[in-house]
Amino acid sequence: MSMYTTSRAFLEALQEAGVSYLFANFGSDHPAMIEALADAKREGRTLPEVIICPHEMVALSAAHGYAQITGEPQAVVVHVECGTQNLGAAIHNAWKGRVPVLIFAGTSPITQEGELLGSRNEFIHWIQDVPDQRGIVRGYMKYDYEIKTGTNLKQIVHRALQIAKTSPQGPVYLIGSREVMEAETEPVSINPEQWEPVAPRGLAPMEIQPIIEDLKKAVNPLVVTSYIGKNERAVEQLIAFCEKLAIPVLESVPNYMNFPSDNILHCGYQWNTPAQNTVLEEADFILVIDSDVPWIPFKNKPSRDAVIYYIDEDPLKEGMPLWYIPAKRFFAADAEIALQQLNAALLTTDIHREQVINRRQRIKEYHDAMRGKQVAAEKYPKDVITPEYLLAAIRELCDEDTIITNELISSYEVSYTHLNRKKPGSILGSGAGGLGWNGGAAIGAKLAAPSKTVINLIGDGCYLFSVPSSVHWISRKYKLPFLTVIFNNRGWKSPKLSTLGVHPDGIAKQMNEFFVDFTPHADLSKIAEAAGGAYAKKVTRPEEVKAALKEALQAVKSGRSAVLDVYLQAINKENEEGD
Incomplete structure (x- = not known):
């Protein structure tokens, strides 16, 4: 007869939290999980589907791509510290790319003489025992924890995913020894609605009008963005904002579609561009929104007199030891909500119509010339x-x-x-x-x-x-x-x-x-x-x-x-x- 184990509770918690897939590279630390999955298949119980991944880099990259499309974190299962290290650059990508994912790795068994079910029985269990397995990835995780009992396992899993999904999103890492994951435990009932991510935040009300006033003074305003496109509704708000005042958009090191390329306000892309971007140089007001690297100041930067505002879910880039831009104000805010607020404020703002019309024509000429060069190439x-x-x-x-x-x-x-x-x-x-x-x-x-x-x-x-x-x-x-x-x-x-x-x-x-x-x-x-x-x-x-x-x-x-x-x-x- 099957037992209700910590591993079964773990898989059930993932299912409750909306995880559909386990991108798995199983090892000697996962017998209890394999048993729980086989038991569920035999009994017809629904658990996350296993996608067997012969390499861990591919496993985490697949979870990464899935989350980018759906917004939903998936689970990656790897083998002790070796599998953790084989995740390699994919860990960096999930962390820097702000992608939610839960990574689980077992550990070498904590007993060696058969004291508990799952005790060491393979030579590799000694070789793979390291002092601080979680430390391997701690610098790239929003949260890491060791599962020590099945009693509160579901709470730990739901908390980890709650943290992963809270802005700025990112990976979380759980480990558990073979004995703990094999142990019998009592089922726990969880209400997933109590573990939702923290609600996104907007701009403080008193901060909105100063942005609008500086924007009204601008002759050559500009928006710079890199990843606002991860949220389709934020893109809609950005289009409305830019159309209202004929504000051009420059995509800097984009990793999403952030603004429609056929819109006449789209003024191109920059990456490691070694020359000065004229649109950036001429801007007297710049709204940087959702961008880690809006420009590379060594050879390409705004005018010293430009008024810069910076809106991002992580505006201080605390995970980047060397980072700064000369912004007048920094705001920790969700792009969609912040743009909704700015668009609402513009409804009651007097706008210099002739200036907007003239600016739109200038930008159209720039856009058309840019497209002409692209076609020629x-x-x-x-x-x-x-x-x-x-x-x-x-x-x-x-x-x-x-x-x-x-x-x-x-x-x-x-x-x-x-x-x-x-x-x-x-x-x-x-x-x-x-x-x-x-x-x-x-x-x-x-x-x-x-x-x-x-x-x-x-x-x-x-x-x-x-x-x-x-x-x-x-x-x-x-x-x-x-x-x-x-x-x-x-x-x-x-x-x-x-x-x-x-x-x-x-x-x-x-x-x-x-x-x-x-x-x-x-x-x-x-x-x-x-x-x-x-x-x-x-x-x-x-x-x-x-x-x-x-x-x-x-x-x-x-x-x-x-x-x-x-x-x-x-x-x-x-x-x-x-x-």
């Missing part, structure tokens, strides 16, 4: 496939419901510029810097939105970081097909660009030696074919691009993942500027 290339041409070809195949997961690093700004996304939720980035997020994120996005087409855009370096063998095995097992397009320059371009940024005339440039060349070249798409039966094709000529994209997308629609390995100009053949 997409021209059919003579010999070598260009990122601009490839992105335009991908754009032609996308409808507004297509979800793009984007981890194009050296082509990041180019990708947003030429994909021209218009709908919130239609493009996602990790929001952080841990490379390899893309493959798992595409799995999570497809799992969250099974009726939508998912296209994954990456460079060859990020493809290798993503553990593609694991990604495509999962894709085939759980019938989660998506298209991957590799922008392959046969090397790591970003370290080359970084070196040139610091040493533009250095020895590395003189010798054309940056130690980033991937020679001999791997047949990357074949990894996915071997591991997951994916449609795999190498594309080397411009005339092959559009037909290959159509074939690959047709394979995806038939239920099979596809990988196109598209050869751009090789990094070791680029000119000295790295263009």
